[in-house]
Amino acid sequence: MHRFIVVGGGAGGLELATRLGDRYGETRAKRGKPRASVTLVDRNPTHIWKPLLHEVAAGSMDPFTQELEYAAQARWHGFEFQQGELVGLDRAAKRITLGAVQDEDGGEMLPERVLEYDTLVLAIGSTTHFFGVQGAAQNSIALDTVAQAERFRKRLIAACMRAEHQEPEPWVHGQQDHEGNEVPRVQVAIVGAGATGVELSAELRNTAQVLSAYGLHKLDPRHDVGIVLIESGPRILPALAERVSSATAELLRKLGVRIMTGERVIEVAPGVIRTASGKSVRADLTVWAAGIKAPSVLSQLDGLPVNKLGQLIVRRTLQTEADDNVFALGDCAACEWPGNERGVPPRAQAAHQQASFLFKSMGERLAGKQLPEFTYRDFGSLVSLGHFSAVGNLMGGLIGGSMLIEGLFARFMYMSLYRLHIAALHGYARMVLDTFAHWLRRTTLPRVKLH
Incomplete structure (x- = not known):
């Protein structure tokens, strides 16, 4: 049987493995011999849709009610799940190496393993890009995983509860900073005004109001809980149309979100953010949402070419330039978008389209036919x-x-x-x-x- 391995259980990877399992995997054994084996690999045991992480961070969504067990999905849809992190690739032997998996106490739960493939699809997503900013990785929280989002949520509630039982500093209560902004007792700074930063800022305003309603603290949800959105470019949501950006900025200001554009962050220190223009922004909690890059392991995979963001360079068929048996989709793939200066954007809709495309393309591959070319449609x-x-x-x-x-x-x-x-x-x-x-x-x- 043909052996499909999909590495990465994000939106695109999980959808592809599910559809391949339904069409070619063990599910077909009930009606006849399966045509292929399908294996999904992910370092985590559960899946959550990544665009929801800002809601998890704000506390408006309980991740445990939205998580999907990979093993259960595999059982229902005729594929196999292997937990582990991709650590190596041997293209000549068509093998990948998965690192050992440890439990919470540091004991080895699963050993290092080697899996063989005929077709390999890499869909391992992206990670936060700190751009080498001093202190950013150490003193801010990214939102790449459920654990990070939960960590921020707990720290936010703790900060609000502390503020309730502590007398405000004399210089804080009713005072204004050097720009005339009222100084809040708890301030959250979000670096990066893309979709994640903007959505989180609005969710946090809702969280502040709800916490006040439930009596967890006596702070004024608008004036005592400050939210600052910092963007290095001239406007928020730089990847979207200017009129969308303007409408969003107006709505955020009505919610009491302070927007700072044209401010490039050069340092994140405990309790303060410093910008290139010389400004200092107080921050009890800092979220870094300023950009993404591909996981570093991709640049170490047996000679597969990557771009400056570490993404695998793929052809229109989504095959990597160096190997016809290795495909890539989603945030980790740099794919041409004909008629546009930039490539296919790292969005959930792009991953969904590429997963649907590859599902059909794999049928052509099994039949020995020429593979079609992917065309992204912006909805x-x-x-x-x-x-x-x-x-x-x-x-x-x-x-x-x-x-x-x-x-x-x-x-x-x-x-x-x-x-x-x-x-x-x-x-x-x-x-x-x-x-x-x-x-x-x-x-x-x-x-x-x-x-």
Whole structure:
């Protein structure tokens, strides 16, 4: 049998493994001999849709109700799951090496293993790019994993609870800084005003209001909990249309989010951020959301070419330039976008499109036919502002332009993106049941996780 290995259980990788398992894997054994073996590899045992991590960090989503067990998904859809981190590749022998897996106490749970493949698909996503900024990695929190998001949430609640029982410093209470901004008792600084930074800033404003409503602290949720969004470029959401950026900035200011544009961060120290213009920004908690890069392991994989961000350079077929048997998709792949100066953007919709493309392409590969070329279609971008609103441009790649949307309709479209991901993994019937079950859970839980 042909051996497919998909490394990375993010949105694209998990969708691809699920569909390959349904079509070619052990699921077909009930109706006849399976045509291929499908193996999914990930260093974690569970999956969560990465665009949800800002909600986990703000406490508005409990990750344990949204996580999916890879082993269970494999059992339901006819593929095998192997937990472990990719540490090596032997292209001549068509083998990958997975590192040992340790338990919470440091004991070895799974040994180092070698897996053989006929077709390898790399979909290991991206990690936070600190750009070499002094102290950024040590004194700020990234939002790459559930553990990081949970760490930030717990630190935020702890900071608010401490502020309730501590007398404010004389220079803080009712005072203003050198720019005339009122000094809050708790201040969160977010470096990077892309989609993650913007969405987190709005979710945090909602969190501050909910914490006050539940009596965890007596702080004024708007004036005593400050949120600062710092962007090195001239405007927030630089990857989106300017009118989307302007509409979002206006909404954030109404929520009391302080926006600092044109400020390049040069140092993150405990309790303070310093910019190239000489400004110092107080920060009780700092989130780094200023950029992404591919995991460093990709540049060490047996001569596969990468770009300056560490992404694997792939052809239009999504095959790597150096090896026809190795494919890449999602954030870790640098794929050409014809007619555009930049490549396919690192978005969830791109990973979904590439997973659907590769599913069809693998059928052509098994049949010995020529592989098709991938074409990215831009359906627009949406940014959630939590319970307050949403904004975005819709159908940009279909109508030759873009249509600005905001408010309730934009929020509905944004929530639909996640539901489509659930449908891709479980089918539409289970997606509807999951949506209903999620609504039932929300009726018996506070809007923010309080512990």
